[in-house]
Amino acid sequence: MKKIMNSLMLSCYKATELIEKKSVFPLNRVQRVQLFMHTQVCDACRNYQKQSELLDEVLEKEFRALNEENLSNDQESDNQRINRLSERLDKEKFS
Amino acid sequence: MTDKSTNKRTLLNSWVSLYASHLHAWARKRTSDQLLAEDLVQDTFVAALHALDGFEGENPKAWLFSILKHKIMDHFRQKYKMQFVDVGDRQEDVLDLFFSKDKSWSQDRKPGDWTADGEELLDNEQFLQVLYNCMEQLPEQWSLAMKLKYLQEIKGSAICEDLGISQANFWQILHRSKLQLRACIEQNWFTP
Numbered sequence: 539m540k541k542i543m544n545s546l547m548l549s550c551y552k553a554t555e556l557i558e559k560k561s562v563f564p565l566n567r568v569q570r571v572q573l574f575m576h577t578q579v580c581d582a583c584r585n586y587q588k589q590s591e592l593l594d595e596v597l598e599k600e601f602r603a604l605n606e607e608n609l610s611n612d613q614e615s616d617n618q619r620i621n622r623l624s625e626r627l628d629k630e631k632f633s
Numbered sequence: 634m635t636d637k638s639t640n641k642r643t644l645l646n647s648w649v650s651l652y653a654s655h656l657h658a659w660a661r662k663r664t665s666d667q668l669l670a671e672d673l674v675q676d677t678f679v680a681a682l683h684a685l686d687g688f689e690g691e692n693p694k695a696w697l698f699s700i701l702k703h704k705i706m707d708h709f710r711q712k713y714k715m716q717f718v719d720v721g722d723r724q725e726d727v728l729d730l731f732f733s734k735d736k737s738w739s740q741d742r743k744p745g746d747w748t749a750d751g752e753e754l755l756d757n758e759q760f761l762q763v764l765y766n767c768m769e770q771l772p773e774q775w776s777l778a779m780k781l782k783y784l785q786e787i788k789g790s791a792i793c794e795d796l797g798i799s800q801a802n803f804w805q806i807l808h809r810s811k812l813q814l815r816a817c818i819e820q821n822w823f824t825p
Contacts, residue, residue, distance in 0.1 A: 549736030551728065558811055559804040562782060562789035585744040590811055592747075593818070594783075596755055596764065601783040605665065619671055620653050626675050627645060630682055 548576045553583045557590055641685055649678065652694055656701055663705055663795070665784055673708065677701040710797040727809045731816075744815065747823050760822060767817035775810040782807060 546568075548556070553576040556569055565573065577584045653674060660670035677700045681688075690696050731742045738744075754760045768776055781792045793803050 549732075550738050551732045551736035554812070555805070555808045558808040562792075562804055562807065563800060582738050582743040585746055586815070589744060589747055589815055589819075592754070593764075593811070593815065596761075597779070598783050599755055600761065600764075601665075601780065605662075605784065616654055616657075619657065620649060622671070623649055623653055623675050623678060624646070627642070627649070627678060627682060630679055 546572055546575055548572050550576075550580060550583050553577065553580065554586055554590075557583075557587050561590070561594055641682065644685070645678065645682055648681070648693055648697065652697055653678070655694075656697060659698070660701060660705060662784065664708075665780060669708070673701060673704045676704050680704075706795050706797070709795045727812060731812050742816065745819060745823065747819070763818060763822045767814050767821065770817060771810055771813060775806055775813075778803060778806045779810050779814075 553573060556565060556573045559565065559569075560573070577587055656677065657670055657674045660673050661667055664670055664673070677697060680700050681697060684700075688696060731739060733739050768779070771779070778792070778796070781795070782789075789803065790800065793800050796803070798806075
């Protein structure tokens with residue numbers, strides 16, 4: 539039993555790494571159990587997880603807003619961009 | 634100009650009007666950089682012009698997208714791969730700072746309790762300023778990895794492909810970045 543417990547217990551370093559992995563890739567079942575068990579007993583990592591997810595949420599919204607701003611500024615210059623592209627192609631030497 | 638090259642140009646022109654906007658929008662999402670996206674799309678059409686003789690496919694759109702995709706990958710790799718390779722030493726430094734030998738939190742680095750919820754912070758200009766300042770203090774390739782993560786159109790595996798790094802390397806970079814970012818914010822916002 540002790541052996542099984544040990545194999546399931548993560549260090550804080552590993553636990554926080556899994557928290558970040560989880561934000562971009564799915565965890566497997568063992569990892570999910572390990573992380574759950576660790577955050578049950580470790581206040582610091584529970585704080586970390588909450589705060590990390592909060593920062594993700596804030597940053598995601600921020601970047602989305604920035605991106606939409608870029609997009610709306612973008613419409614008018616579409617034609618100009620295509621003109622610049624055509625000019626560049628005109629300069630290319632033909633083989 | 635010979636007839637043949639005039640034909641080429643006519644064909645290319647039709648592709649420009651059909652696909653250039655779409656290619657640009659895609660490149661911009663993927664790089665979050667307007668001007669870089671324009672450069673990459675131009676490079677794509679120039680490459681297409683020179684490779685046109687070899688193009689036998691029926692789907693010019695897919696062909697142009699695949700050229701663009703490689704241009705984006707080349708760009709990121711050229712710019713950041715060297716830095717990713719030697720990131721090892723710095724990673725260890727950061728980890729030693731946060732964790733003790735047994736890999737639990739260093740006594741003075743334990744995350745404290747923040748008394749805040751997201752809605753509150755999102756509307757708080759001063760907090761966002763602190764957040765941006767802390768982001769800027771990250772090494773360039775780390776903040777790039779984070780930026781790409783938050784651009785929602787891109788999946789994790791595609792980011793790794795663009796950057797030329799493994800998936801494990803990607804979340805390890807995110808881990809270090811977040812440790813630093815979180816600590817910076819705690820220090821500059823939550824500590825009186």
